[in-house]
Amino acid sequence: MSYVKGLKCRECGREYPKEPLYVCEFCFGPLEVDYDYSAVRKNLSRKIILSRDKNLWRYLQILPLDAPPTDGLYSGFTPLIRAHRLGRELGLREVYVKDDSVNHPSLSFKDRVVAVALSKAKEFGFDTV
Numbered sequence: 001m002s003y004v005k006g007l008k009c010r011e012c013g014r015e016y017p018k019e020p021l022y023v024c025e026f027c028f029g030p031l032e033v034d035y036d037y038s039a040v041r042k043n044l045s046r047k048i049i050l051s052r053d054k055n056l057w058r059y060l061q062i063l064p065l066d067a068p069p070t071d072g073l074y075s076g077f078t079p080l081i082r083a084h085r086l087g088r089e090l091g092l093r094e095v096y097v098k099d100d101s102v103n104h105p106s107l108s109f110k111d112r113v114v115a116v117a118l119s120k121a122k123e124f125g126f127d128t129v
Helices: 037-043 046-050 056-062 084-090 110-123
Strands: 004-009 031-035 080-082 096-098
Touching (some): 037 056, 056 110
Antiparallel strands (some): 004 031, 080 096
16 A cells, blocks of 8 residues: 655645656646655554565555565665764764665665666556666
């Protein structure tokens, strides 16, 4: 179950259905995914998310997808590494950095975004991206 209501223009607030659009047809502002946050709070808990497989798709209900992917793009869940020296230099007790160099398939932070984008393109019926 997806909690996506549709798309909403960040500039003028105009709303759109879930269609392959990325800019507002009225003001050309960027469109963002509009979620039903009250339903998310009511139905999705930390316990539920933590019980799922350790990959990007554990968050499926709060991603802009209607169904889980079937192509094996299982990126995500890269480690956080404590940066002791950086924390001291910044005067902070704890600083962590995300190590996306172990992400799959391309060892890049972009793998998560691309996995979601390709899955959504397939949902929309695109055969080329």
